[in-house]
Amino acid sequence: MCPKKQVIQALPELLNAQTIQQVKDRVQRSICAIGFDYYLIGLEDPAGAIDQYSVETNYPRDCVESYSRQKWITRDPVVRHCRQSPVPMIWHREHFPGEACRLYEESESHGIATGVATALRGARYNRLMMISVANGATYTPRLGSWLQETMPMVQLLASYAYEAISRIDREAIAAEIGLTRREGECLHWAAVGKTSWEISRILGCSEATVNFHFRNVIHKLGVTNRRQAVARALSVGLIRP
Template structure:
């Protein structure tokens, strides 16, 4: 399974990511997975990405009840990067109903962990689960799989980020020259220096920057670079 992880990075769509993650978690011994990535600033909107193979009616019920507010697994991943072996004992009070309904769908025990990207610093959690009844023997197995789940989370994060970055770049519609100007501006180059690098006039470089500023919805070049970095359009 670990040897298959790099294949995640070649995924072109979220469906491909889900299909490859499903194969990976199944190879370990889990039936279900859920991945959640916090909202990313996209021109004109923000969104929260959730990818899962949980039963559809289970997900719909979770959303209708707004159980995310009391979900102890989500709460843990928001607060700590330390992996969590979760089971019935973690769900009390309002969350007990969430757990009982999850059990009815074959979701009883699992492992959850959180990661944060180096470039965009967005948090992501992944939780894998099956319907096994919790026991000390099962806990030992769950704990043994933790490093693999953490590794899977890192590859999944990178795969999803690449797809989102490609989608965002296409939506914004930067040209090749605009992208090059942004790249060199992020490296600290002036318009004159960029013009020498690209073999064009300084006024042409400034023209490209005016277009970039307009497309990114910012006020100046510095804000454009910061915006592009946050969206993953350029990397240092």
């Protein structure tokens, strides 16, 4: 079976992953089918702070720990590109000038020498995610042509991984916060601009009941008013815009 067909057939399984570990396992199988050895998925904090992010990767532990210890996140040319542009990037030694050359040389020593990186921000979750896939091959024009051909598959894989991870995170947050069905419905209608009276008519209850639900929501989300509750719920994906 050709790599492209193998990856495409595996996408529904990736989308339906129930845990982050399942996402990682399925991403790894897909990138291996394409011809890569390593992957790194970086997902920013909902607030968008560059120093608040989560990483899922199969990079060697020593490599990851050194990267974190030296705080390369703010100086990594690949991360910088992904934060600034949704256009996929083929990266290799020439993309790591100056002090970043040290980062490249350390990565290369672990078999991470060339790769493709891409980023996306979903309309539903509004969180930036980047995925970078790599192997240890030395860059040549021929390898560059192959990397160019793999870009669509990497982008497609990133889209499905983003959706799966965001759904899993949203469900975990929802379970932790513990909103009831009615509280979620009140938040949804508040997000589209409905007043308590209008929501009470939609849900078939009293306005006082709607306000009761909102007091509970505000407490559970750790905010001070309804507007902040809606903003918080949108930022973590509890409700859709």
